Amino acid sequence: MEISRRGLMGGVAAGAALAAAPSFAQTGASRFLSSDIGALKTVLVHSIVPQDDGFDRLSENAVPGLESDMEVATEQQAGLIRLLKAQGAQTIEVADALAGAIAATRRSGIFETWLRTAFPGLGLDADRVTAATILGRDPAIRNRLRDDGDYRHYADTTLSTMWTRDSAFMAPAGLVMCRSASGRRRRENMLLRFCYAHSPLLKDYPIAFDALSEGISIEGGDAMFVRPDLLLLGTGNRTDPRMGPLLAKRLDCDVLTVQTYSQDFIRPDRPGLEFPVQQLRVLLLHLDTYFTQVAPGHALCVPWLLEQAHAETNPLSRFVRGARTQGMIDPEDAEKSLEMLKEFGRVKLWKRGSGTPEDLGEMKLVDYLRTQGWKFTFVGGASPEGDQAVFAHFMATVYPELRRQAANVVQARPGRVIAYAGNPMTKAALEKDGLIVDTFPARELWAWHGGPHCLTQPLLRA
Incomplete structure (x- = not known):
C-alpha cells in the first residue's frame, strides 16, 4: 500500500510542456480499440x-525498504514482455518514449520547464538529465554524498511506473490521461503526459481527456471498455465517483460505475495515512483486481461478491462477522468491512452525452451483466454446494x-x-470455458498487488 502526499502541479509550466500535444478536437474521433479484447497491436x-529499488522522498521510512528480490522480479516481468511479443504485439517502452520526448524538446526549453515542475530536484542541471536520470537509474545520482558527507537525494524510485495501466488508458477515440490520488504515482501521470505530448514513439495517440487538468482522481486499473459505447469504471477506492458522469459526457459513451468503496470523493494520500478497512481495500484495489473481460460478453471475476443475492451472505462477510464475535478483529473495522462488502459491486449507469444517471436498483455488476x-x-473455478463447502x-x-x-x-x-502462474483452479476454469491461458512466474510481482492487466497499457487493438 503506497504512502504519499499531495503533489504540486505547477499549472503554467505543465501547460507549456503540453503546448505541442494534439488535441481530441484537432484530430477528431479515431478508433484505437473497441474494447478490452481483440488482437493487441501496440502496447506501452x-x-x-x-x-x-531506490528510495522515495515521500516515504517516512528511516531506511529504504528491501522486501523484494529485484533480480527475480525483473526476470519475471520480462516473461510477460516475451509473451506479448510472441503473440504479435509491438511493445513501446516508457524509457524509450521518455528519451524521445527529451530529445524532441531539449533545445526549445520545453523540457527544462517541464523538468523543473515535475522533478524539481533535477531541474537545476537540466542539460545533463537523461531518461535514466529521471527514472533513477543514472549511476551519477544514485547513492551520492554531499560535501558534508551525508546522503544527497536526487531522484525518487519509479518502480511503480511498471503498472502502466494506471497512468493512462485508451478509449475508442483517444487517450485518457489519469490522475492518481497518490503524490508518488501522480509523478507517473505527469511523466506519461509529457511523453504523449512530445515523444515521436507516441505521436499517433491524441489525448481525449486529461484528468490532471480536471483535478479529479482516476486510475486506469479501474477503467475497462467492454464495448465501444460502454465503459466500466470502478469507483470509491482509487477513482473518484464524480468521474462517472464526467466521462459519460466527455467520451460520449455510457459509463457503468462499479462501487468498490463508498465515499463522495477521493482524498489525497499522505505519509502515514491509514484508511478504513485498509487490507480489504488493497485486496480489491482496482476493478481489474476482481474483474476483467476475456472474450465478447465473457468475464473473469471474483465469485459471490458481485451479486446482490450474496450481499450479506458472501464468504468474506461470514468470516468478518465470525472473527468479530470471537474478538479476532477490531469491532469498528469489522463493521466498516461489512458495510463495504454489502455495497461492494453496486452499479449505476450514466448515460452517454448527458451524464444523467439511470437507476438500476440494488443490482451489482454480475447481476447487471447477466441481464445483458x-x-x-x-476465480477458483466452479462453486460447490452448501454453505460450509462454499466457505x-x-x-x-x-x-x-x-x-x-x-x-x-x-x-x-x-x-x-x-x-500469472500459480492459480491452477482459475486457469482450469478458463480452459474449461474455451480459453487458452499462457502463464509466466510472478511471485515477486503479485506481492505488489498488480497483475498482467496492470502491467500493460494497450494503445491499439485490431
Missing part, C-alpha cells in the same frame, strides 16, 4: 531493472488465488489470455 510497457447476456468464469472453497482456493491476482489477466490474441 515499462520494463523494470534491478536498480529500481454475459457469461462468467469465476471452505473460498478460504482455501478463491481467496489465495484472488490475492495472487487470478482475476487480473490481459488478452493479446482472441481466444487466449496471459495470466
Whole structure:
C-alpha cells in the first residue's frame, strides 16, 4: 500500500510542456480499440531493472525498504514482455518514449520547464538529465554524498511506473490521461503526459481527456471498455465517483460505475495515512483486481461478491462477522468491512452525452451483466454446494488465488489470455470455458498487488 502526499502541479509550466500535444478536437474521433479484447497491436510497457529499488522522498521510512528480490522480479516481468511479443504485439517502452520526448524538446526549453515542475530536484542541471536520470537509474545520482558527507537525494524510485495501466488508458477515440490520488504515482501521470505530448514513439495517440487538468482522481486499473459505447469504471477506492458522469459526457459513451468503496470523493494520500478497512481495500484495489473481460460478453471475476443475492451472505462477510464475535478483529473495522462488502459491486449507469444517471436498483455488476447476456468464469473455478463447502472453497482456493491476482489477466490474441502462474483452479476454469491461458512466474510481482492487466497499457487493438 503506497504512502504519499499531495503533489504540486505547477499549472503554467505543465501547460507549456503540453503546448505541442494534439488535441481530441484537432484530430477528431479515431478508433484505437473497441474494447478490452481483440488482437493487441501496440502496447506501452515499462520494463523494470534491478536498480529500481531506490528510495522515495515521500516515504517516512528511516531506511529504504528491501522486501523484494529485484533480480527475480525483473526476470519475471520480462516473461510477460516475451509473451506479448510472441503473440504479435509491438511493445513501446516508457524509457524509450521518455528519451524521445527529451530529445524532441531539449533545445526549445520545453523540457527544462517541464523538468523543473515535475522533478524539481533535477531541474537545476537540466542539460545533463537523461531518461535514466529521471527514472533513477543514472549511476551519477544514485547513492551520492554531499560535501558534508551525508546522503544527497536526487531522484525518487519509479518502480511503480511498471503498472502502466494506471497512468493512462485508451478509449475508442483517444487517450485518457489519469490522475492518481497518490503524490508518488501522480509523478507517473505527469511523466506519461509529457511523453504523449512530445515523444515521436507516441505521436499517433491524441489525448481525449486529461484528468490532471480536471483535478479529479482516476486510475486506469479501474477503467475497462467492454464495448465501444460502454465503459466500466470502478469507483470509491482509487477513482473518484464524480468521474462517472464526467466521462459519460466527455467520451460520449455510457459509463457503468462499479462501487468498490463508498465515499463522495477521493482524498489525497499522505505519509502515514491509514484508511478504513485498509487490507480489504488493497485486496480489491482496482476493478481489474476482481474483474476483467476475456472474450465478447465473457468475464473473469471474483465469485459471490458481485451479486446482490450474496450481499450479506458472501464468504468474506461470514468470516468478518465470525472473527468479530470471537474478538479476532477490531469491532469498528469489522463493521466498516461489512458495510463495504454489502455495497461492494453496486452499479449505476450514466448515460452517454448527458451524464444523467439511470437507476438500476440494488443490482451489482454480475447481476447487471447477466441481464445483458454475459457469461462468467469465476476465480477458483466452479462453486460447490452448501454453505460450509462454499466457505471452505473460498478460504482455501478463491481467496489465495484472488490475492495472487487470478482475476487480473490481459488478452493479446482472441481466444487466449496471459495470466500469472500459480492459480491452477482459475486457469482450469478458463480452459474449461474455451480459453487458452499462457502463464509466466510472478511471485515477486503479485506481492505488489498488480497483475498482467496492470502491467500493460494497450494503445491499439485490431
